[in-house]
Amino acid sequence: MTVTVINIILLCLLVITALAINKQRNLFAATMLTGIYSLICASLFVCLDAVDVAFTEAAVGAGIATILFLGTLALTGFEEKTRVKISIPALLLVSITGGLLIYGIQDMPAFGDANTPVQTYLSGKYIDESATEIGVPNLVTSVLASYRGYDTFGETTVIFTAGIGVLMLLGRGRKNRKGLLDEDDA
Amino acid sequence: MMFEIVTYMILFAMLLALISAIIGQSVYDKILAVNIFGTITVLFIALFGFLTERPEFLDIALVYALINFITTIAILKFFEYGDMGRSSHINDQADI
Numbered sequence: 001m002t003v004t005v006i007n008i009i010l011l012c013l014l015v016i017t018a019l020a021i022n023k024q025r026n027l028f029a030a031t032m033l034t035g036i037y038s039l040i041c042a043s044l045f046v047c048l049d050a051v052d053v054a055f056t057e058a059a060v061g062a063g064i065a066t067i068l069f070l071g072t073l074a075l076t077g078f079e080e081k082t083r084v085k086i087s088i089p090a091l092l093l094v095s096i097t098g099g100l101l102i103y104g105i106q107d108m109p110a111f112g113d114a115n116t117p118v119q120t121y122l123s124g125k126y127i128d129e130s131a132t133e134i135g136v137p138n139l140v141t142s143v144l145a146s147y148r149g150y151d152t153f154g155e156t157t158v159i160f161t162a163g164i165g166v167l168m169l170l171g172r173g174r175k176n177r178k179g180l181l182d183e184d185d186a
Numbered sequence: 187m188m189f190e191i192v193t194y195m196i197l198f199a200m201l202l203a204l205i206s207a208i209i210g211q212s213v214y215d216k217i218l219a220v221n222i223f224g225t226i227t228v229l230f231i232a233l234f235g236f237l238t239e240r241p242e243f244l245d246i247a248l249v250y251a252l253i254n255f256i257t258t259i260a261i262l263k264f265f266e267y268g269d270m271g272r273s274s275h276i277n278d279q280a281d282i
Contacts, residue, residue, distance in 0.1 A: 002190050002237065009197045013282055020208045029207075032216040035257065039227045040200075042250075049247055055230075062224070063253050067260045074264070090279060173243050 003047060010044050024082045038062040046110075052140075087180040189237045196230050218262055224254030 017037045033152050038061025045054035053086040109116040126143060134142040203226055207219035228250045235243030 001194070006193060006234075009194075012197070013197075013200060016201075019205060020204075028213060029196060029216055032207060032220045034225050035220045039223055041228055043230050043234075046234055046243070051243070055246065055249070058227075058250055058253055063257050063260075066257055067264075070261065070264045130188065 007044065007047055009045065014040050014044070021099060025082060027073055027080055028070075028078050030080075031066060031073065034069065035062045035066045038065070067147055187231060193230070193233050193237055196233060200226050200230070200235060213265065217258065217265075220261075221254065221258045224250070224257070228254065 014037065017033055017040060021033045022035065023032050024033065025073040038057055040059065042054040042058040045051070045057055113119070126139060126147070130139055130147075131137070134146045136142040138145070193274065200223065203219055203223040206252055210216050210219055214257070228247045231250060232244055232247040235241045
């Protein structure tokens with residue numbers, strides 16, 4: 001009961017933040033509000049028992065995304081070009097898409113339902129057999145590192161490649177032939 | 187019961203921090219509001235662990251506190267120097 005009420009309050013805060021972001025014309029204020037939005041999302045994920053997702057949300061959403069936004073703002077300026085015109089087709093499109101998504105939710109099983117395919121088909125096997133099959137005490141670790149080992153390996157490779165790419169793009173200031181720093185590239 | 191009351195109060199504090207982030211005039215008001223909001227989130231997660239009788243969440247709250255601190259430092263650094271792409275070849279105030 002209490003958790004439901006907390007969820008409702010957090011969702012209300014989320015809506016308020018989203019509306020405030022929409023109304024902001026100062027892009028720095030909007031960036032700060034996106035940080036708050038991520039923190040509320042993270043709290044919600046904790047309430048939904050998805051602690052790892054909450055972790056990622058806080059680190060990426062509130063941490064790195066805010067800093068990236070700020071870096072962009074340093075290049076582009078802090079004020080949004082004011083535009084009061086509301087585009088009716090866009091509003092319609094967004095409403096229809098939102099309506100369809102809400103309609104699609106009705107097919108989903110209830111939150112925490114024990115009879116969903118996810119719960120009946122594989123979870124039991126993992127819980128019963130992973131200790132003997134893999135021998136790792138932590139269930140999540142054995143799923144990620146063994147049952148889905150190739151998947152995780154692929155993900156890690158992708159993230160590693162992306163990291164190298166970003167580091168190369170950012171650069172560390174190229175050195176010219178004499179070994180001195182080229183001022184233009186720094 | 188006690189945890190529930192405190193949780194609701196924390197949620198109310200969240201609302202207040204949010205309002206201060208929305209109506210705050212200067213840049214520093216906003217930074218302060220986000221920092222406060224992060225702290226309140228840490229408190230909320232810690233409390234939520236006790237509310238659902240799983241105080242193991244306390245560790246997560248600690249990591250949140252660290253992330254929050256780093257973000258605030260980064261934002262303030264940004265305002266002090268104007269950019270974050272500093273290279274250590276030319277500047278001793280660079281981070282990388």
